[in-house]
Amino acid sequence: MNIEDMLIGFETLSRYGITLSSEKRLVIYNSLILIKNDSHFKDIFLWGIVRGLNADFYIAYGYQKDALIGRIFYYSTNCIDWFLLPEPKLDDMQFALRCSSKFQGDPSFAVQIEPEEMTKETLMKIVMNEETEQELKPEEAEEAEGEGDGDAIKSEGKIKEEDRLAAVVYMINQEAFILPRGALYKRYDGVIIDNKAFEGLSFIEGDELRNYLHLRVPQEKWNTNMLTRNEYNCAIDFLDTIDADKPEGLWIMKTGSEKKILYLKHLLWQGYLFYHIMKTQTYGSFYSGDGRKNLDVPFMM
Template sequence: MQAESLPQHLGDASSQGLVLSPEHQAALQVSLELVRRNYKFNRVYLWGKVLGLGGDYFIVQGVDVDELKSRKTLYSFNCMDWKLLPPATDEMIARSMLIKGRFTGDPSHQYKKTVLRANNEDQTDQDTDIKVKEEERLTATIELINREAAIIPRGAFIMTPRGEVHKNRSFEGLSVTEAGKLKSYLHFTKPITLKKKSVLMQANLEESIDFLNSLEDDELKELKQVFWSLQFERGNKLVILRNLLWPGFTFFHVPDTTQFGFIYMGLGEKNMDFPFMI
């Protein structure tokens, strides 16, 4: 959620139990402007909070000209002092996902995991120790949540002929009818491969808007209606989408307005047992 609209957007997400203390809200409103100036960001977003045993990680993300490619992530324990996280790599994500259990709240903490790996020379399995620093696990978890859960309303962003992603100034919000459809929401992450559309669907697509995959393109098609929970609140004045694979992730949009955003407040653990719970 955008820093300038923090109090209002936090109010939209508060019905899901995602709240910040008045002290943290006040600190964020001051410090996020300083973050924007110090790091020369064009815009700063509050991403959320990862709960730890010894302390909670408050997460913000800053962007430059391109809203998608130039995103950088910072964390803080007190909402005042911020530290830049390194970019996550696929290898870092793969190693971090082997670690289970709560975050400790100590960025320097090192996890140790013993895994079995095949030895191609003598065709035997050997124990291998993998070490992962909590700071690496944190940035990997944030990146994975962004890839799998971060979403935007269709039309909220456009891609220019130069390939840059910008906010769409002509976006006026989804109608109440469109806001109730999963196809009206796009994954806000660069697609590895853009899913193919039927001839009928292609006729209704706009190249500058439909450059991302929609929720209807999710691989687990038989489960998409389940792990995306969509509901209206305040009559039809607010739509809420929750990702049940990442408990604590909430997206909100006020139909017929430009107000939308998402926030994550959770343990930083994916619900791997979800397919067996339905």
């Protein structure tokens, strides 16, 4: 959520038990405003909280020009000192998926990972390979390709909580973080910006999953949305819709306050919550959980 909307944001999220004290909100706001000014960010957001046993990780991000590919992520344990979140590596994603223990809250704490065989091809599918290949650094992508698609990657070792945190944030961004259709606008030069003309979804539009988009670089072919929409607009329909997510029923939709507020929950990443106040520009996403993927989804359907 945008830090300028934290008051109404946490008021809306409180229905599902996601709260933050006024003192904590004030500390976060003041510290992130300093980062915004020093880094010349256009906007800065509070992404969420990854809960730990001894301390929690607070995640934030901002951007200077492009609202999608220009995002820079930070983390903090005290809401005052913020550190850059490193770029996730393929091995870190594998280890993060296999790590069943909770976070400790110490960035330098190393977790031992038990041996397990997993191929690069399998892992790339799990963490959405098209997107991974696009966003990993050239040398990392080259290393990920290896000599063959089925080559085994590192199966045991240690992972620092800082690296595990980066991998978890990346995967949640890929699978869960969303926004309403029309909230972002793609300019003629390809730069993606906040859509000042966005007036919110209507009550009818809000009931359809196809009007919610993944906040990630598109993975579907460019003409996928065009073929499924009669009212296709290339300036706002350039992102993937969530109605095609598998398995079916992955998204849980709820309404509140006389159906004026819509909530969407993600079953794979429990703790993620999206909200939108219908017919207004107010919307936001927030993650508050332990950073562990829910692999019991097939049994919940």
